[in-house]
Amino acid sequence: MTLYTRFRKQLDAALDALVAAGTLPEGLARGAVTVEPPRDPAHGDLATNAAMVLAKPAATNPRALAEAIAEQLRLIDEVAKVDVAGPGFINLRLVPNIWSDELRTIAEEGGDYGRSDAGAGVSVNIEYVSANPTGPMHMGHCRGAVVGDALADLLEFAGNTVTREYYVNDAGGQVDTLARSAHLRYREALGEDIGEIPEGLYPGDYLIPVGTLLAETYGDRFVAAPEADWLAEFRTRTVAAMMDMIRADLALLGIRHDVFASEAELQAAGKPDDAEAWLRARDLVYDGVLEAPKGETPDDWEPVELPLFRSTRFGDDQDRPIKKSNGSWTYFGADLAYHYQKAQSSDELIDIWGADHAGTVKRIKAAVAALTEEKTRFDVKLVQMVRLLRAGEPIKMSKRSGNFVTLADVVGEVGKDVVRFTMLTRKADAQMDFDFAKVVEASRDNPVWYVQYAHARIASLHRKIAELGIALTAPDLSRLVEDELAVVRLAAQFPRIVEAAAAAREPHRIAFYLGDLAAAFHALWNVGNDDPARRMIVAADPMLTSTRLFMADQIGQVIRNGLALMGVEAAEELN
RNA sequence: GCGCCCGUAGCUCAGUCGGAUAGAGCAUCGGAUUCCUAAUCCGGAGGCCACAGGUUCGAAUCCUGUCGGGCGCACCA
Structure with missing residues (x-):
């Protein structure tokens, strides 16, 4: 259960209490009631629109209802402060350790952090x-x-x-054409000069080994035979060969x-x-x-x-x-x-x-x-379509000559992880450019690299700490400062990002979220450039180092979990 | 002619079930930095969310229309 669904339940209990007290009528639909982080962190840790949604059906005004709900929410132990703001938002400030406790949750759940039962039974x-x-x-x-x-x-x-x-x-006219194309390659394998592949047949070289295989299987008995004798069999054999090839291509992507x-x-x-x-x-x-x-x-x-x-x-x-x-x-x-x-x-x-x-x-x-x-x-x-670019110039592809860029070529050139991540850096229904140079570039504007870099930096902490011989202790999470906790809050969003992305069926949201999380982590790290006391590793203070390492490790865990959802392996090191 | 998708900063794009002052990166401008916790960092400016109506406490988001772009329109898969 995420923090947000937990508070949603507590909010429901608060509303029930108001119903029992007669402040709210019974049976109001609460489907539109949300508990989410406010856009502006200054507003608090959580916000709910409950009063605005329910005011009208309850025939009351939002601010008054908000006050009544706020009164109930103040009774919750984990709630430090409740404010009513704007048209009737209720903003909650939680006790300080609520976010650092989330770090322990991440540590406990590990690879399962963010897993949800929202879709259970479906x-x-x-x-x-x-x-x-x-x-x-x-x-x-x-x-x-x-x-x-x-x-x-x-x-x-x-x-x-x-x-x-x-x-x-495997049932339409195209696979008949495929079988005929294979028959040509079969004759070729038996020594015949087949010349140019006629218009309308598949010209690709990939059918040559199929022809060889067919020649080995059937000898020359179908060379001059009428099509009806061999078509069905050739079709089955060739489709099977094509599917083997396709499965091998998919395996390159881990599919x-x-x-x-x-x-x-x-x-x-x-x-x-x-x-x-x-x-x-x-x-x-x-x-x-x-x-x-x-x-x-x-x-x-x-x-x-x-x-x-x-x-x-x-x-x-x-x-x-x-x-x-x-x-x-x-x-x-x-x-x-x-x-x-x-x-x-x-x-x-x-x-x-x-x-x-x-x-x-x-x-x-x-x-x-x-x-x-x-x-x-x-x-x-x-x-939507992907436009392939090399050095900013679109790559021309001609299907007729069989001169297209294969998936195997691309995976071979830039790697599975880069291909997979890049394909998820846009909404599915938006067109996309795939530039061979840009997707492997080591720079801030390449999200693939930027996310991996954050993970690699976290991994490097362990190497460095071992090198320095720092004796780690138990973390003291009370030593985390505000902008560290801000990154932790972002990491704690992961479960609700997962639920929202799944509900909307939009996996690209994971990629964007990881980009945000990585950016926040890098910013934190960069503070240490100017202020050595703010570095992740402070050799003179093993407990502080241990605390920051613990925090960084949990952020790394969330990055790994997110990458895993995209089928991308997290890098321990960049080179 | 009809249908579908799209229109958000100069560019490429996010934007949660309709929520508070619409966000990033690039480019641009202004600072910092020559550091190895590296493959830069911090900040500013930049918006009629295509346009016009409507729905409602509230619209980039939902509805209608207009304009602009892409794709598809008998027994191809």
Whole structure:
């Protein structure tokens, strides 16, 4: 339980007392009541808006109600002072040791400090990456992978049961193209000169070893055989090889999914048919003809009757086909069944998608709403594009020639931790630049470095103290001064940052918080530049040194815990 | 034509369920520092939160409209 939820409970008790006394009517909704740190520390340690929120429904004025609540709060032992301010804020000043005691809590809980049970009992399925199995991962996939993985970590830390899932799109036309491309490489492996890779097939070199493998497996018997003889088998083999490659790429980022769900298997098991039947029985799928698209009408457009899902009933702009005119499932038709399947085993669903799929969010949300009868929370988080820069110049990528920057290249160049942290330094739905030079720069304006530097500085204290042979004692937390306690207060915010970030499904908040915490710690450290008595290590005073070390260690612990949520290892040393 | 996302300091971006005087970094300006607790530090200035209405005790935040930018718009995935 965080300090804030603990005081929230005490506030509730105070409100109950006022209800019992007849000052407040019974049954007022308290959902909007908050207990948080005031923006201006001069206002105190905690502030609540309770009086302003409750004044109107209680038919009283906020200041008067605030006074009544304040009277109750003054009875709490840990509360040193209560003020009513502004339009009716109640500011609490806590007894001085409340924050230094939080240091002991951090020390006791260690890696679990900040862990919450806010999400207890709620299982969440988070689907991320889901790159088409047609080649290695490139940087376009990277951000979604990191955001999804960090969000999964975050939700787990906040108490949710999390399933990490990857949807393998192994059933569409693209994987047929992939199989044909592999067939070409197969013939090449058997000695044939295949020349230029024809337009429309995948040209990448990564299919060469697949061709070799296919040649070893099948010999030459499919060289001249009709496509129908080998297509399915080649497709299965090649997709499997691609997925091995993708899993290896993901492993470079420290990402492991729990479930790889195959679209082909889903279809083979008849799941889309089941979903269609279920929806038809409720008149949510019907056979109809779509209108021509507004604006520029494609030349080859012609009206066709297709089975349509009534997504307009759930807020979409148009009903959507679930099958193509050739009878096969559309991507949406299968995806709808897939989401139904996920909703069977989890309470809540999250999809992480590239922003280029924004146009299909409404239909899938409509489908989930229909299939779960609006009972399942479902968020689609859109992740914006990343622009790769080298020395300030955008790197040009041409998909056609297969000349794209792969994820493996980038991780190889700057390292997993830098990639992961950097991907979380922006809100997911904001565009981002990734400059190879800037992300590894050792300077104040590189948050990755700045946070690691703070941690490394703390680690260096132990080395230095050992070197100096200072005999450590038990810390005396009463010796911490005000601006040290200010940093401790910030460290103590971590649990509520975790809860807020998890509730909002925004892992980037952890990165920003760590940047703030690191900055505050550095500022404290820098005081020692001018004033040796304020250094973390004061050799002449072992107890003071021990106290400051204890404080620094707990700040380091919070940094480690935050970095762990981002899948980043904390550095002991920088070089 | 329609839909989605976005519009916050010169630049890049945060901004908690709607909360008190809207915050950082860079750049800029003014100081300090040549130190090894290093890969600088401290401070100042800089804002019609795109614009106009609305909701309410209170709006950068919610609603409506306008303007501007990005993305997407039949059986591709």
